[in-house]
Amino acid sequence: xxxxxxxxxxxxxxxxxxxxxxxxxxxxxxxxxxxxxxxxxxxxxxxxxxxxxxxxxxxxxxxxxxxxxxxxxxxxxxxxxxxxxxxxxxxxxxxxxxxxxxxxxxxxxxxxxxxxxxxxxxxxxxxxxxxxxxxxxxxxxxxxxxxxxxxxxxxxxxxxxxxxxxxxxxxxxxxxxxxxxxxxxxxxxxxxxxxxxxxxxxxxxxxxxxxxxxxxxxxxxxxxxxxxxxxxxxxxxxxxxxxxxxxxxxxxxxxxxxxxxxxxxxxxxxxxxxxxxxxxxxxxxxxxxxxxxxxxxxxxxxxxxxxxxxxxxxxxxxxxxxxxxxxxxxxxxxxxxxxxxxxxxxxxxxxxxxxxxxxxxxxxxxxxxxxxxxxxxxxxxxxxxxxxxxxxxxxxxxxxxxxxxxxxxxxxxxxxxxxxxxxxxxxxxxxxxxxxxxxxxxxxxxxxxxxxxxxxxxxxxxxxxxxxxxxxxxxxxxxxxxxxxxxxxxxxxxxxxxxxxxxxxxxxxxxxxxxxxxxxxxxxxxxxxxxxxxxxxxxxxxxxxxxxxxxxxxxxxxxxxxxxxxxxxxxxxxxxxxxxxxxxxxxxxxxxxxx
Numbered sequence: 001x002x003x004x005x006x007x008x009x010x011x012x013x014x015x016x017x018x019x020x021x022x023x024x025x026x027x028x029x030x031x032x033x034x035x036x037x038x039x040x041x042x043x044x045x046x047x048x049x050x051x052x053x054x055x056x057x058x059x060x061x062x063x064x065x066x067x068x069x070x071x072x073x074x075x076x077x078x079x080x081x082x083x084x085x086x087x088x089x090x091x092x093x094x095x096x097x098x099x100x101x102x103x104x105x106x107x108x109x110x111x112x113x114x115x116x117x118x119x120x121x122x123x124x125x126x127x128x129x130x131x132x133x134x135x136x137x138x139x140x141x142x143x144x145x146x147x148x149x150x151x152x153x154x155x156x157x158x159x160x161x162x163x164x165x166x167x168x169x170x171x172x173x174x175x176x177x178x179x180x181x182x183x184x185x186x187x188x189x190x191x192x193x194x195x196x197x198x199x200x201x202x203x204x205x206x207x208x209x210x211x212x213x214x215x216x217x218x219x220x221x222x223x224x225x226x227x228x229x230x231x232x233x234x235x236x237x238x239x240x241x242x243x244x245x246x247x248x249x250x251x252x253x254x255x256x257x258x259x260x261x262x263x264x265x266x267x268x269x270x271x272x273x274x275x276x277x278x279x280x281x282x283x284x285x286x287x288x289x290x291x292x293x294x295x296x297x298x299x300x301x302x303x304x305x306x307x308x309x310x311x312x313x314x315x316x317x318x319x320x321x322x323x324x325x326x327x328x329x330x331x332x333x334x335x336x337x338x339x340x341x342x343x344x345x346x347x348x349x350x351x352x353x354x355x356x357x358x359x360x361x362x363x364x365x366x367x368x369x370x371x372x373x374x375x376x377x378x379x380x381x382x383x384x385x386x387x388x389x390x391x392x393x394x395x396x397x398x399x400x401x402x403x404x405x406x407x408x409x410x411x412x413x414x415x416x417x418x419x420x421x422x423x424x425x426x427x428x429x430x431x432x433x434x435x436x437x438x439x440x441x442x443x444x445x446x447x448x449x450x451x452x453x454x455x456x457x458x459x460x461x462x463x464x465x466x467x468x469x470x471x472x473x474x475x476x477x478x479x480x481x482x483x484x485x486x487x488x489x490x491x492x493x494x495x496x497x498x499x500x501x502x503x504x505x506x507x508x509x510x511x512x513x514x515x516x517x518x519x520x521x522x523x524x525x526x527x528x529x530x531x532x533x534x535x536x537x538x539x540x541x542x543x544x545x546x547x548x549x550x551x552x553x554x555x556x557x558x559x560x561x562x563x564x565x566x567x568x569x570x571x572x573x574x575x576x577x578x579x580x581x582x583x584x585x586x587x588x589x590x591x592x593x594x595x
Contacts, residue, residue, distance in 0.1 A: 008049040009083030009172035010056045011165055013040050014073060014100060016093040016122070019065030028091050032063050034151055035088045035112065042153055043086075043165050050332050050356055052418035055169065058082055067097045074102065083175070084168030086110060086161065087126070090148070092118045095125040101135065104204075104590065106168040106547050108138035110157060114146050127566045136565035136587060138164050138543075163563050167544035170353035171590070173297070175204035180276055180294045183212040183302025183340055191341035191527060192300060195466060201589035202472060202548050203346070208294040212307045215271050223290055224270040225281045228328075232266050235327035243433025243450055246499050251439050258436060261445045265316040272301065272317050273334060298349050300340030303396070304441075312446035313437055314338075315397040319449045322399035324358045324417040325425050331417060333358040338396035343464045344529040347474075351462060351533030354540045356416040358401035360453075360532035362392035362503060364461075365496060367522035376495075379488040384480050384506045388518035392461075392503040392532065393496055395441065397449040400428040402501060402532075404454030404481065412454040412481070414534035435499040452493075453503040455483035460537045461505065464550070465526040471589075474545045476538045476555040477521055477530075479507035503532060508556050515556045524554055539563060549584040552577070 015036035018024050040057035047055040058080045060073040077085070085100045090112035100107045107130070111123025123141055130137040140161060142154045153161070179199055185192045199205040218224060245252050253261070274282065278293030301307075301314040314336075320326050321334040335352060337345030338361050348359040369388045370381045381389065404412035405427035406420055415424075437446040461477045482504045484492070493502055507521045514524035539561040545552050546564040562576060564583075571579035571586070 007081065008051075008053075008056075009169060010058050010081050011040075011043055011168070012073070012077040012080075012082035012085040013057050013059045014085050014087040014098075015060055015063045016087055016089040016098040017063040017065050018091050018093055019097075025063075025065060029063055031090050031148070032088070033059075035090055036060070038151055038153055039086055039088050039110065039161060042158060042161060046162055047165055047169070048356060048416065048418075049169075050173070050353070052356075052416065055165065064093075064098050066094060070098050070100075074100070083172035084165070086164070088112075089122055090114060090119045091122065093122045093126070095122065096129040096133075099126050099129055099135075100137075101133075103135060103593070106138075106164070106171055107135070108140055108161070108164045110140040110161065112146065113142040113144065114148050114150075130565075131567040131570060134587065136546075136567045136583075138563065139566040140164070160563055163540055163543050166354050166540050167547055170350060170544050171547050173353055174349060175591075178206050178208045178294050178296040179342055179345065180208045180210065180296035180299035181340055181342065182210050182215070182272065182275065182299055183307065186302045186304050186339035186341070189339055189341060189528070190466075191343040191529060192302065192339055194342050198466060198472060201592040202550060204591040208296060210275060210294070212302060214275065215268055216311070218271045218290070219264065219267050223282065223285075223287050224267055224274065225279060228281075229266060229270060232270070232327040233263065236262065236266065239429055240434050241430070241432070242447070243435035243499070245436040247436065247439050253436060253445055257445070261312045261436075261447065264312045265446060268312070268314060269317040269320050272299065272314070272336060273321055275299070276334060276336075298335040298337065298342075298345045300337035300342050300345050302340040304339060308442045308444050308446070311444040313396070313442045313444065313448070315437065315446055315448045316434065318361070319397035319400060322358055322361070322397075323428075324399070324401050324420055330420055330425075333399060333401075333417070335359065337361060338394060338529075341529050343466065343527070344531050347462045347464045347531035350464075350541060350544060351460070351531055351537065354537050354544065355533055355535055357414045357534050358399040360392070360398050360402040360459075360503060361396070362394050362398065362530055362532060363528055364390060364522065364525050364530045365393045366391040367519055368492065369519065373488070373492070377488045377491045379485065383482075385482045385504070387506070387509060389482060390505045390507065390518065390522055391492065391496065392505050392530065393493075393500050395497070395500055398501040398503075400432055400449075400451075402453055402503065403428045403431040403451045404457050405431050412457045414457070438497060438499055441497075448499040449501050450499050451501050452483070452489060453481045453501075455481050455504075457481040457534060458536050459505070459532050459534055460541070461507075461530045461532045462541055463525065463527055463530045472550045473526070473553040474541065474550050475524075475526055475553060476541050476557065477507045477515075478536045478538045478556055479505055482506050505532070510556050514554045526553075546580070546584070547590065549587050549589050551581045551584045
C-alpha cells in the first residue's frame with residue numbers, strides 16, 4: 001500500500017478552561033487536563049485504525065482559555081494531522097473564543113455534568129456559537145450529575161464519544177482518496193453511473209477511471225508480480241474447493257479450460273489490487289507508472305456484459321479482495337464492488353470504516369413471505385423469521401468472511417482481521433465452493449463463490465442512493481441472519497442460482513412505516529443492491545451521514561440512539577427525519593464549499 005494511504009488521521013483533544021487568572025483558572029488546570037487525558041485513553045483503548053493499531057490522540061499543549069491558545073492548538077493539530085476534535089471541559093469557558101473554527105473537521109464538545117462548576121453551561125453556550133456560525137458540533141452531556149473529583153467517564157458519555165470518533169475517522173480516512181471505476185456502466189445499473197460531484201462534494205474523494213482492457217493488457221504483458229502469482233495459484237490448488245458445474249454437459253468447460261480460467265482469475269485479482277493501491281514490486285520489474293496505483297480505497301468492476309461475454313468474470317477477484325485474508329495471510333479487506341455499483345461500494349466503505357470488518361455485497365433479491373415459503377416448501381417460518389425473510393444473494397461474489405464461520409463469544413461473527421484465527425480462516429474456506437460460472441450469465445466463464453451465511457449474526461444492511469433534485473440519501477435496516485433447513489434452502493435457492501452466495505436476512509420490525517413488516521422493508525428499498533455489515537451499527541451510520549450532510553430516509557434505529565449535531569434540533573424535534581432533511585439541505589455537502 002502506498003505511503004499516503006498509510007497515514008491515518010489523528011484525533012485532537014481540546015481541554016478548554018475558564019480563562020480568569022487569579023484563583024479560577026489555576027484551580028481548574030489539573031481537573032481539565034485529567035479530563036482530556038481520560039478521553040484520549042478511552043479512545044485509544046477502544047478504537048483501532050484499519051491496520052489494527054490504536055487510534056492516536058493529540059492533546060493540546062495547554063488548556064485553552066481564549067483565542068490565542070485556541071489558535072496555537074489549531075496550528076499544532078494541523079502539523080500533527082488531526083482531522084477531528086473533541087473539546088472537553090468541567091467548567092465555564094468563553095464560548096466563541098475557545099471553539100474549534102475549522103469548517104472541515106468534525107467536532108464534538110463534552111461538557112462535564114457537575115454542579116460545582118458550570119461545564120454544562122459552557123456546553124450550551126459553545127453549541128449555540130457553533131450553530132450561529134454554521135459549524136455544526138455534537139454535544140455530549142452525561143445524564144447524571146457527577147462530583148467534581150469524579151474522573152470516571154459515564155457509560156452514556158463513553159458511547160457518544162466513541163460513536164463520534166468512529167464516524168469522524170470514517171469521514172477523515174475517505175477524504176483525499178479515490179474510487180476507481182474499472183469499466184463503465186453494468187447492464188444499465190444506475191449505481192454504476194459514476195457521479196464525480198457526489199464523491200467530491202460529499203466524501204472529499206476523487207473518481208479515477210480505467211478501461212477493463214487495462215486488465216487484459218497487464219495479463220498479456222505479464223504486468224503483475226509473477227512470484228506472487230505462483231504462490232497464489234499454489235495456495236488455491238491446495239486450499240480451495242471447486243464445486244459442481246451447474247451447466248449442461250453440452251457447454252461445460254473441460255479441465256484444461258477450467259485451469260486456464262483459474263490462472264486468468266488469479267492474475268485479474270492481483271491486477272485489480274495493484275490498480276487500486278499500487279505495488280512497488282512492479283517498479284522493480286520496470287513498470288514504473290503501473291507501480292503507483294490510483295490511491296483507491298474502493299473500486300468497482302463493470303464485468304457484465306462487455307467483459308463477461310468473452311473473458312472470465314471477476315467473481316474470484318471480488319471474493320478474495322473483499323475478504324480479510326488470502327494467500328499472503330491476514331490483511332485489511334479491499335472494497336471491490338460488483339457490477340461497478342459505486343453507491344453500494346460507498347455503503348460498504350461506510351460499514352468497513354465503522355467496524356474494520358469485511359463487508360457483504362448482495363442483491364436484495366426476493367422477499368419470501370411465510371405463506372410463500374409454506375406453499376413452495378411446506379416449511380413454517382418461526383422465530384425471528386416468522387414475519388418473512390429477504391433473500392440476499394450476489395450475482396457475483398461476497399467476502400469469505402460472510403460465511404459467518406468466525407466467532408465472538410461462541411456466536412457467528414465477522415471480525416477485524418487482526419482478531420481472526422487460523423482455524424477460522426480454514427472454516428471460512430471449507431464452507432465455500434468455487435463453482436464454474438453459470439455460462440448463461442457469464443459466457444466467458446470464471447468461478448462463482450457459493451456459500452450460505454450462518455444464522456445468529458446481528459447485521460446492518462445499508463444503501464446509498466442518489467435522487468435527482470434531492471441528492472444522496474441513506475437507507476438502513478438492522479436485523480439478523482437466519483438459516484433454513486437444507487431442503488428448504490435448496491428449494492428456494494435453486495429458484496435463483498445455486499452457484500452464488502446467499503444470506504437469509506430478517507430485518508428488525510417496528511410495526512410502522514417502512515418497518516411495518518418485512519414486505520415493507522423490501523418494498524421501500526431504493527435499489528437492487530445492499531451492503532451488509534456485521535453488528536448493529538445503524539446509529540453510527542446515522543452519525544456519519546449527518547457529518548457528511550446525507551439525510552437518512554429509512555431506518556429502524558431507536559430514537560434515543562440517534563446522535564447528530566446539536567443544531568439539528570433547531571430544525572425540529574417532533575419529526576427527526578424531517579429535521580435531518582432540512583439540516584442537511586441547509587448546511588450542504590461537507591466538502592462542497594471548498595470547490
